[in-house]
Amino acid sequence: MKDTESTISPARLEAFSDGVLAIIITIMVLEIHSPEGHSLSDWKQSISLLLAYLFSFIMIAIYWNNHHHLLRATKNITAIVMWANMALLFFLSLIPVTTAWVGANENYKHSWPIALYATVCLFAGLSFYALTLAILKADKTNIKIANLNKSYKGIVSPILYILAICLAFINPYVAIAIMLSTAALWFIPDKRLTN
Amino acid sequence: MKDTESTISPARLEAFSDGVLAIIITIMVLEIHSPEGHSLSDWKQSISLLLAYLFSFIMIAIYWNNHHHLLRATKNITAIVMWANMALLFFLSLIPVTTAWVGANENYKHSWPIALYATVCLFAGLSFYALTLAILKADKTNIKIANLNKSYKGIVSPILYILAICLAFINPYVAIAIMLSTAALWFIPDKRLTN
Amino acid sequence: MKDTESTISPARLEAFSDGVLAIIITIMVLEIHSPEGHSLSDWKQSISLLLAYLFSFIMIAIYWNNHHHLLRATKNITAIVMWANMALLFFLSLIPVTTAWVGANENYKHSWPIALYATVCLFAGLSFYALTLAILKADKTNIKIANLNKSYKGIVSPILYILAICLAFINPYVAIAIMLSTAALWFIPDKRLTN
Amino acid sequence: MKDTESTISPARLEAFSDGVLAIIITIMVLEIHSPEGHSLSDWKQSISLLLAYLFSFIMIAIYWNNHHHLLRATKNITAIVMWANMALLFFLSLIPVTTAWVGANENYKHSWPIALYATVCLFAGLSFYALTLAILKADKTNIKIANLNKSYKGIVSPILYILAICLAFINPYVAIAIMLSTAALWFIPDKRLTN
Numbered sequence: 001m002k003d004t005e006s007t008i009s010p011a012r013l014e015a016f017s018d019g020v021l022a023i024i025i026t027i028m029v030l031e032i033h034s035p036e037g038h039s040l041s042d043w044k045q046s047i048s049l050l051l052a053y054l055f056s057f058i059m060i061a062i063y064w065n066n067h068h069h070l071l072r073a074t075k076n077i078t079a080i081v082m083w084a085n086m087a088l089l090f091f092l093s094l095i096p097v098t099t100a101w102v103g104a105n106e107n108y109k110h111s112w113p114i115a116l117y118a119t120v121c122l123f124a125g126l127s128f129y130a131l132t133l134a135i136l137k138a139d140k141t142n143i144k145i146a147n148l149n150k151s152y153k154g155i156v157s158p159i160l161y162i163l164a165i166c167l168a169f170i171n172p173y174v175a176i177a178i179m180l181s182t183a184a185l186w187f188i189p190d191k192r193l194t195n
Numbered sequence: 196m197k198d199t200e201s202t203i204s205p206a207r208l209e210a211f212s213d214g215v216l217a218i219i220i221t222i223m224v225l226e227i228h229s230p231e232g233h234s235l236s237d238w239k240q241s242i243s244l245l246l247a248y249l250f251s252f253i254m255i256a257i258y259w260n261n262h263h264h265l266l267r268a269t270k271n272i273t274a275i276v277m278w279a280n281m282a283l284l285f286f287l288s289l290i291p292v293t294t295a296w297v298g299a300n301e302n303y304k305h306s307w308p309i310a311l312y313a314t315v316c317l318f319a320g321l322s323f324y325a326l327t328l329a330i331l332k333a334d335k336t337n338i339k340i341a342n343l344n345k346s347y348k349g350i351v352s353p354i355l356y357i358l359a360i361c362l363a364f365i366n367p368y369v370a371i372a373i374m375l376s377t378a379a380l381w382f383i384p385d386k387r388l389t390n
Numbered sequence: 391m392k393d394t395e396s397t398i399s400p401a402r403l404e405a406f407s408d409g410v411l412a413i414i415i416t417i418m419v420l421e422i423h424s425p426e427g428h429s430l431s432d433w434k435q436s437i438s439l440l441l442a443y444l445f446s447f448i449m450i451a452i453y454w455n456n457h458h459h460l461l462r463a464t465k466n467i468t469a470i471v472m473w474a475n476m477a478l479l480f481f482l483s484l485i486p487v488t489t490a491w492v493g494a495n496e497n498y499k500h501s502w503p504i505a506l507y508a509t510v511c512l513f514a515g516l517s518f519y520a521l522t523l524a525i526l527k528a529d530k531t532n533i534k535i536a537n538l539n540k541s542y543k544g545i546v547s548p549i550l551y552i553l554a555i556c557l558a559f560i561n562p563y564v565a566i567a568i569m570l571s572t573a574a575l576w577f578i579p580d581k582r583l584t585n
Numbered sequence: 586m587k588d589t590e591s592t593i594s595p596a597r598l599e600a601f602s603d604g605v606l607a608i609i610i611t612i613m614v615l616e617i618h619s620p621e622g623h624s625l626s627d628w629k630q631s632i633s634l635l636l637a638y639l640f641s642f643i644m645i646a647i648y649w650n651n652h653h654h655l656l657r658a659t660k661n662i663t664a665i666v667m668w669a670n671m672a673l674l675f676f677l678s679l680i681p682v683t684t685a686w687v688g689a690n691e692n693y694k695h696s697w698p699i700a701l702y703a704t705v706c707l708f709a710g711l712s713f714y715a716l717t718l719a720i721l722k723a724d725k726t727n728i729k730i731a732n733l734n735k736s737y738k739g740i741v742s743p744i745l746y747i748l749a750i751c752l753a754f755i756n757p758y759v760a761i762a763i764m765l766s767t768a769a770l771w772f773i774p775d776k777r778l779t780n
Contacts, residue, residue: 008653015210015600016649019607022214027615029288030222034296038305057288061281064211068203086646093614093642101619110623210405217409224483225417229491233500252483256476259406263398405600412604419678420612424686428695447678451671454601458593 008077013085017067020089024096025060028053031100049103055183056099062186063092063124070131076138084134088127094120114175115168121179122161129154157182203272208280212262215284219291220255223248226295244298250378251294257381258287258319265326271333279329283322289315309370310363316374317356324349352377398467403475407457410479414486415450418443421490439493445573446489452576453482453514460521466528474524478517484510504565505558511569512551519544547572593662598670602652605674609681610645613638616685634688640768641684647771648677648709655716661723669719673712679705699760700753706764707746714739742767 032049035042043050067088074081098117105113132154136146160182168175227244230237238245262283269276293312300308327349331341355377363370422439425432433440457478464471488507495503522544526536550572558565617634620627628635652673659666683702690698717739721731745767753760 008650012599012603012653014207016603016607018207018211019214019604020611022211023218023608023611025284026215026218026222026288027611029292030225030615032292034292034299038296038300038307040307040311054285057285058281061278065203065277068207082650083646086643089610090639090642093611097614097617097619104619105623112623112625116625209402213402213406214409217406218413220479221410221413221417221483224487225420227487229487229494233495233502235502235506249480252480253476256473260398260472263402404597408597408601409604412601413608415674416605416608416612416678419682420615422682424682424689428690428697430697430701444675447675448671451668455593455667458597 008082010071010074010077013077013082014068014071017071017085017089018064021060021064021067021092024092025057025064028056028096028099031096031103045106046103048106048108049100052099052103055180056095059121059183060092060095062183063088063128066128066186070135073142073144074135074139075142076135078134078138081131081134081138084127084131088124088131091120091124091127095124108172108176111169111172114172115165118161118164118168118175118179121182122158122165125154125157125161129158153185157185203277205266205269205272208272208277209263209266212266212280212284213259216255216259216262216287219287220252220259223251223291223294226291226298240301241298243301243303244295247294247298250375251290254316254378255287255290257378258283258323261323261381265330268337268339269330269334270337271330273329273333276326276329276333279322279326283319283326286315286319286322290319303367303371306364306367309367310360313356313359313363313370313374316377317353317360320349320352320356324353348380352380398472400461400464400467403467403472404458404461407461407475407479408454411450411454411457411482414482415447415454418446418486418489421486421493435496436493438496438498439490442489442493445570446485449511449573450482450485452573453478453518456518456576460518460525463532463534464525464529465532466525468524468528471521471524471528474517474521478514478521481510481514481517485514498562498566501559501562504562505555508551508554508558508565508569511572512548512555515544515547515551519548543575547575593667595656595659595662598662598667599653599656602656602670602674603649606645606649606652606677609677610642610649613641613681613684616681616688630691631688633691633693634685637684637688640765641680644706644768645677645680647768648673648713651713651771655720658727658729659720659724660727661720663719663723666716666719666723669712669716673709673716676705676709676712680709693757693761696754696757699757700750703746703749703753703760703764706767707743707750710739710742710746714743738770742770 032046032053035046098113098120102108102113102117108114136142140146160178164175164178164182167178227241227248230241293308293315297303297308297312303309331337335341355373359370359373359377362373422436422443425436488503488510492498492503492507498504526532530536550568554565554568554572557568617631617638620631683698683705687693687698687702693699721727725731745763749760749763749767752763
């Protein structure tokens with residue numbers, strides 16, 4: 001009884017994570033500054049940034065959704081689970097600055113901003129996968145998460161991001177296409193968690 | 196039983212939305228910089244921005260209030276409801292930067308800032324309407340929301356915003372008057388939800 | 391039954407207000423920029439700002455504390471209560487920019503920054519008083535808040551702030567002393583609410 | 586009964602603190618601006634800042650974790666507990682600006698930024714210790730926290746920080762090593778609270 005009382009409650013970890021995700025998703029927009037002029041054409045140089053912001057907004061929303069379903073299926077929060085979750089939040093907190101760099105890159109023609117963005121996504125994805133494994137280790141009888149672990153997504157995503165990083169140096173647009181596809185994979189949360 | 200356990204809880208979606216709205220309403224003020232001088236007259240050029248901030252603050256407060264009543268009447272959160280809600284938050288997250296552009300427009304004499312602001316309001320309004328429809332679709336027996344759907348507001352607001360966008364190019368002040376009237380419509384939440 | 395179900399819950403209004411207050415108290419620090427140099431003396435010109443930040447932090451903390459006790463004693467949230475609360479949050483959201491202006495005013499020798507800060511405090515104080523009255527009107531049998539209403543604080547504070555505004559033009563330091571005293575009055579929440 | 590109803594609930598104090606910590610941990614990243622160029626080497630001058638950000642992120646995460654365990658073991662929130670908690674939040678809110686100063690200090694060769702960072706950590710540590718004592722005083726029969734009080738950590742940390750402040754003027758890297766060690770001490774929350 002004392003044990004359940006004193007570990008971190010999943011609800012609180014989720015509330016803290018929600019707070020951080022809500023802030024990340026909102027402060028990104030602070031990077032979009034209104035232009036000097038008063039005409040619509042003055043926004044032209046901000047289009048790259050606006051599209052990058054839209055993509056990052058959807059990315060964080062997808063993480064929020066999947067994270068929510070993962071933590072709802074969780075009973076025990078160990079120190080390892082807590083730190084895997086913090087690692088996920090850390091890498092997601094780097095999304096705003098990376099988005100700003102991608103957005104400052106007109107027409108996305110430069111390779112490095114795209115590659116760095118994909119790298120941050122890679123580490124966020126790996127942290128999410130580590131979080132899944134840590135939760136499973138803490139609660140071996142959790143069938144929902146055990147089933148999830150057999151899912152291809154957790155392994156396929158990092159591979160796709162590594163591919164995107166490499167291809168960014170050949171053609172940034174191919175790398176962007178891969179990242180859009182990876183996001184699409186996660187758009188609907190895993191049926192094993194939601195059903 | 197497993198079903199109710201694993202879908203997104205309305206409470207959590209509301210808490211996340213509240214977090215985002217609280218941040219949006221507060222970071223807007225970061226655009227108001229204190230003037231260089233130490234006299235009251237140094238604020239003169241900030242008056243447009245302060246009034247725009249006041250209006251946006253009331254707008255977000257109205258959305259928070261109506262959103263709160265809508266979600267309290269909601270039982271099921273489907274993936275479509277969740278993404279309609281995210282679309283609403285996305286368009287509202289563009290309010291701070293659009294407010295800054297309107298505020299940089301002294302005496303609101305330029306048309307584009309007003310028209311863009313009205314456009315963001317239009318998409319936010321459409322997202323809210325889509326959210327209402329998505330909630331209704333997920334829970335067809337929900338009489339409260341079904342009644343709300345017959346309400347004129349959800350349809351009248353987008354029409355008024357389209358009118359404001361067009362008129363902004365003839366006379367920005369008429370567009371502003373229309374937007375103030377639209378806000379007034381929503382000032383008190385729908386009686387069908389509150390009673 | 392439907393009535394209690396559909397009005398805003400005090401818990402949710404408090405959670406939203408807490409979110410806004412947490413953001414206000416934290417973003418203020420964004421105005422404190424680290425100096426160019428690498429020596430302690432480079433902070434000298436930031437001392438006015440640091441002290442102003444400390445005072446505003448305590449101000450917001452006092453509001454959080456008193457607001458918490460007020461809302462805990464509240465049963466019904468009417469539209470008027472909700473908007474009085476929003477007015478309070480609006481005026482408190484102006485604290486960061488006013489603090490920055492006071493802090494840019496070396497040695498607090500200029501009158502206007504101090505007077506404007508006191509004006510924002512005055513309106514925040516009046517909003518808090520209006521909130522108390524609105525809650526009392528919505529729940530006339532609430533003895534705790536009725537007793538509070540007889541309290542001298544809600545009336546004395548605005549008078550002290552008006553005094554501070556006037557005296558700021560004669561001697562800013564006297565105005566500061568009055569504001570410090572007013573804050574001290576509210577440091578411990580009203581015994582009528584806490585006992 | 587009236588007593589328990591009207592004091593601050595530990596849950597609410599924790600929720601407010603969580604909000605502030607979530608904002609602090611996230612706004613720090615706003616100080617990391619994307620470089621002008623579009624190549625990876627353009628980040629070279631940001632490495633000091635990125636490492637400082639990583640350390641501060643872990644620091645705040647550790648505080649969140651320990652604070653969570655401390656408040657979960659708490660029953661009564663007195664005015665002194667509330668203000669000790671506010672003092673802790675105040676000093677932690679100075680972490681972002683101090684991190685920015687440390688990060689602007691290439692290769693961490695200057696002493697003052699490191700010493701100031703350690704000073705902020707010292708006061709945060711003392712506030713946490715004061716919070717522990719205040720909670721213990723309010724609830725003398727709380728065995729968990731009484732045991733914690735006998736812990737060496739609460740006393741050792743401030744001593745280590747004082748050491749780091751002094752040694753920063755001889756060799757900043759030694760000071761950094763001491764701060765890393767102090768963080769390591771708190772990485773796993775006190776077993777007396779978690780078991």
